[in-house]
Amino acid sequence: MAVCIAVIAKENYPLYIRSVPTENELKFHYTVHTSLDVVDEKISAMGKALVDQRELYLGLLYPTEDYKVYGYVTNSKVKFVMVVDSSNTALRDNEIRSMFRKLHNSYTDIMCNPFYNPGDCIHSRAFDNMVTSMMMQVC
């Protein structure tokens, strides 16, 4: 159950960012923004030669005392960043992966929509529903 989910475009601006409403959302926005650095670092660390083999799931980007940040980048350099509450210890790596997979699938569906121009903000209801299902269930 994520606390915040963000989709970042290739140019590092957010296409979609949504967080649990009760928290200080700005804090999450800032966290996502800073995590982009880590994402870039991980991507560049792979090296050009390994671009093909590069795994899309980046794993834990960095942990803080309150939450952990996970990253996932597609082959088109669209990044998914997920902030997860640290207290939720039940979340395993596989679950995070599957959540990213779902995100990626939904994102692909959005891309297939001819009315969606790549680079636009994401307004899809289906995507919203999917993200809602993943978000931490806090009022």
Add this chain to the structure above:
Amino acid sequence: MEGLTLSEAEQRYYCDLFSYCDTESTKKVASNGRVLELFRAAQLPADVVMQIMELCGATRLGYFGRSQFYIALKLVAVAQSGLPLRVESLNTVKDLPLPRFVVSKNEQESRHTASYASDADNPASYSGVIPPPPGRVQAKKGSVSHDAVQQRTSTDQQESTSPVVSPQQSPPTSPHTWRKHNRHPSGGNNERPLAGPGPFWAPFSEAQPGSSAAGDPIWSGHSPPPHQENWVSFADTPPTSTLLAMHPASVQDQTTVRTVASATTANEIRRQSSSYDDPWKITDEQRQYYVNQFKTIQPDLNGFIPGSAAKEFFTKSKLPILELSHIWELSDFDKDGALTLDEFCAAFHLVVARKNGYDLPEKLPESLMPKLIDLEDSAEVGDQAGEVGYSSSPAEAPPSKSPSMPSLNQTWPELNQSSEDTAIVHPVPIRMTPSKIHMQEMELKRTGSDHANPTSPLLVKPADLSEENKISSSVKFVPGNTVADGYSSSDSYTSDPEQIGSTVTRQRSHSGTSPDNAAPPPPPPRPHPSHSRSSSLDMNRSFTVTPGQQQAGVVAYPPAVPPRPQPSQGTGPHVHRPVDAEGLIAHTSTSPQQIPEQPNFADFSQFEAFAASGVNEEEEDEIETHPDVLQAEKPSDSASSLRAAKTEGRVEDKAATSVPNNTGKGTTPLAPPPKPIRRRLKSEDELRPEVEEHAQKTGVIAAVLASQPSIPRSVGKDKKAIQASIRRNKETNTVLARLNSELQQQLKDVLEERISLEVQLEQLRPFSHL
């Protein structure tokens, strides 16, 4: 938590709510969507809700037990009454009204306005585009559930008065929950009222005034005739209270709040009566119109309309891009970026409906889902056609353009699917679509969560699809039921369990996502250990050579194999040897003699080879003597060389022993044979290796044996091996010694530097003191 005293009404109400939220019947409610919806519908500020949750202990426990839930509800009531949230207030506040949730039947006006107001703030998409409808749609979702719950409680009390109320229980989001709803003990009431709306239909149809004012459907008297039941139910409820009266459409939309639940009723009735009109049904004339339009873009009715063409076409309708985007999402069933005829008709239908003021559904209506026109489906299609015809009779439902349509449809798919899940056997996927793979993927993805075995559909479908390829060219999708069920139900389950199927089947882009996808780089070649012994053994080479051992002489085997100095292990191999020897026995007649003797092992095979090759007996004699000599000379040595617990040792030994045999030859041809032998020995099937070894040795052994060295020679071979190892050790020693000296030198230099620096420091220090 403190004891909580509840009035009877409260008790009942809370119990219903708890059952409603307890979707998994676990007697404790996790913070799932229902609870959240409930709390959200309470229209309390977020921090108040957090406070409530803390007070009731849910945050502590991580879930809502029954008591926590009750306490939470009570606190909601307290908060809604404007009282400060205190734990003490739980029991002290008397006559607290029941907590109100959005769009409850009991207090509609305030709640409706409040709910709409709050829903307007919903961050849901479309909120900016179409102010009222989305809000209401949201309200619908959130409120219906509570509505239903409220209804249940109210139905207990007012069963006779509002029979139509209770049907409004099914939340549009999940037929699953709706079904659960029904199963609830209090849900029994649902059944009864369901039948109610039916008879009411006719009389109430007139009762509905022209709230259908909003936009005239192009095709009058059909397209989505409102669910009469829905209108009926709303006719009962004070329509004024529900009216925000933004505009006629909004009026209808408001009723959608109710209609969501009534949709379930409608579905029930539909199923029961099978004469219900599907508001989303496409009439024949509509369909024809759509088909004609399709032809203007794509002459081939079985082909696709690419996304770009469709985009242009639908942009002409002047709907906002967001809505068109949503329509596309709904209608592009297989998510391939192109529209088939069915998809196109569905999209067109939605556009038309939208232009007429209808709300867009959250999920594709059942009737708009592309269906496979197949033999098995023909019944369904016929059914739907019948319904279409039915709906085309305008007289009954002209006035009520059902604003409820969208909401109804939202529940419809679920209901239908739920019923179809049980009633209709999923037809085997038939028609192949051009995007067969996509279909497969999508189906699997969609149905992955539903079907216990996501992989089986995958296996099934390709076969079926391939069959279907031959059958016809119609581009229909797999059975609408299967897909629809998968599709809708998967979408409807907001808390969808991991779609393993999707994981498995979604091959589109995520080849790199599986954790084990990235094949680990091949393990680096085993470094040649500097350990003299192992290096001398040259296991790597022997192993790598193994595959090629079949070919004699392929392997460049080092002639000198230092015997493993493991006298203690000699016995082990002995045991092995006999085993190996057993196999050899069959081949050689003299083997029994040599079995007990380790060194015989290698010789043994050689012996066999000899026998096989018909080598002269003198060699045999020599062999015979060999073991004796070997035994006499260095039994332990050979034993050790023969083997240790490791087969390698054995191999070595063999090699060693064979090496002596080779000594005479002084060549390495024997190397290969020992190698293969070694390899074979390593394998578990010793007999076979033995045989193979022998076979390999056949050719070589002949030569080898011919030059069978005397015992001293074999011993010499051992010595050679030892010497070779000694040599190697010496080399290593020298290298290390050199390294050591260099390092010593460096150390000396560094020390000198340090000393000089210290001296300088000392020189400077006096100055600092001055």
